[in-house]
Amino acid sequence: MIGVGAFGRNHARVYQQLAQEGEAVRLAGVVDSDLPRADVVAKEFGCRSFGSIQQLTTTHSEIQAASIAVPTIQHLEVSSALMEAGIDVLIEKPVAASLAEAEELIAMAQRLGRIAQVGHLERFNPAVRATVPLVTQPMFFEVHRLSVFSPRSLDVDVVLDLMIHDLDVVLSFVNAPVKEIRAVGLPILSGKVDIANVRMEFDSGCVANFTASRVSTERVRKLRFFQPRQYISLDYSRQDVLAFSIGGEGEASGMPSVNPQIKVSKPPVTAEEPLHAELKAFLASVRRRSKPLVSLEDGRRALAVALDIVAAIREHGKKVKLDRLGAMG
Numbered sequence: 001m002i003g004v005g006a007f008g009r010n011h012a013r014v015y016q017q018l019a020q021e022g023e024a025v026r027l028a029g030v031v032d033s034d035l036p037r038a039d040v041v042a043k044e045f046g047c048r049s050f051g052s053i054q055q056l057t058t059t060h061s062e063i064q065a066a067s068i069a070v071p072t073i074q075h076l077e078v079s080s081a082l083m084e085a086g087i088d089v090l091i092e093k094p095v096a097a098s099l100a101e102a103e104e105l106i107a108m109a110q111r112l113g114r115i116a117q118v119g120h121l122e123r124f125n126p127a128v129r130a131t132v133p134l135v136t137q138p139m140f141f142e143v144h145r146l147s148v149f150s151p152r153s154l155d156v157d158v159v160l161d162l163m164i165h166d167l168d169v170v171l172s173f174v175n176a177p178v179k180e181i182r183a184v185g186l187p188i189l190s191g192k193v194d195i196a197n198v199r200m201e202f203d204s205g206c207v208a209n210f211t212a213s214r215v216s217t218e219r220v221r222k223l224r225f226f227q228p229r230q231y232i233s234l235d236y237s238r239q240d241v242l243a244f245s246i247g248g249e250g251e252a253s254g255m256p257s258v259n260p261q262i263k264v265s266k267p268p269v270t271a272e273e274p275l276h277a278e279l280k281a282f283l284a285s286v287r288r289r290s291k292p293l294v295s296l297e298d299g300r301r302a303l304a305v306a307l308d309i310v311a312a313i314r315e316h317g318k319k320v321k322l323d324r325l326g327a328m329g
């Protein structure tokens with residue numbers, strides 16, 4: 001595990017948990033340029049600590065796979081060192097700091113024949129996995145990801161920090177190019193955009209509205225969408241899905257419905273920590289040499305849209321003269 005700050009510690013915890021559950025994995029060590037930090041996490045999860053990747057790879061030539069949760073700006077450098085050393089990688093989201101860097105990673109993984117997955121963990125949320133088979137022709141999305149303020153990840157704006165999770169999920173559901181983006185965003189408590197609203201139109205005619213905030217008084221993580229004769233509501237936090245269908249087969253669920261024509265169904269969802277499912281899937285891809293569910297190309301696609309949104313927010317800020325008030329981060 002490379003980088004055991006706020007989020008990387010969770011990877012170390014889950015790898016250790018997977019080993020305890022009998023998964024064929026062993027957490028060999030944690031690496032952090034802040035060695036005392038690595039020491040604390042290594043002690044907690046019963047593995048060795050290292051201050052650099054080189055130290056790890058010279059001591060442990062058997063390492064086959066690594067998760068990377070260093071700051072995004074370092075993803076390329078750290079991932080390159082690992083891939084060059086013959087190690088498969090799971091790179092936290094956003095995949096890289098720029099599209100050029102993301103493309104470099106794609107080319108490098110191809111050249112070296114490495115498995116590389118991106119940490120868009122909501123794709124492994126059991127509620128999202130239960131929704132995938134229900135997606136037919138989504139035409140309208142309403143997505144909310146609101147969280148209370150905490151002094152973490154303030155070096156990036158809310159689009160790259162939080163909204164990118166939903167962008168990746170919606171892009172995987174819609175499967176059509178993005179045609180137009182309109183966006184507004186404001187810094188509230190940090191120097192970067194803390195709250196953003198986006199209206200996105202796809203070539204398929206689908207429209208998606210996204211709201212992301214890290215200055216909310218409540219915690220909401222919901223994705224709702226409409227498609228012909230169907231409305232689907234997904235709650236990421238509660239890990240549940242409700243599907244309202246008009247006519248057709250629909251699953252009888254015994255749930256109350258306001259209109260007898262509307263069938264309400266609740267697809268079965270088995271609760272699981274998304275990170276647990278994500279790391280298990282990564283290990284399976286490494287073993288089978290199969291393309292990960294969330295590939296580098298998916299990471300690049302979500303990053304490209306996120307950067308377009310950031311540009312649209314800046315453009316809008318200029319138009320309404322928010323930049324002159326020093327309010328655009």
Ligand SMILES: NC(=O)c1ccc[n+]([C@@H]2O[C@H](COP(=O)([O-])OP(=O)(O)OC[C@H]3O[C@@H](n4cnc5c(N)ncnc54)[C@H](O)[C@@H]3O)[C@@H](O)[C@H]2O)c1
Pocket residue numbers: 002003004005006007008031032033034037052053068069070071072074078092093094119120121152153
């Ligand atoms: N998937 C998610 O939901 C999610 C949530 C939070 C963060 N993240 C991502 O995880 C990454 C890390 O975020 P964080 O909040 O944990 O950051 P953090 O600053 O808390 O932790 C980063 C750690 O990396 C270490 N580090 C820096 N450069 C290093 C290097 N070259 N080699 C080894 N260690 C190095 C730092 O000392 C620090 O301990 C970011 O890319 C972030 O976007 C993902």
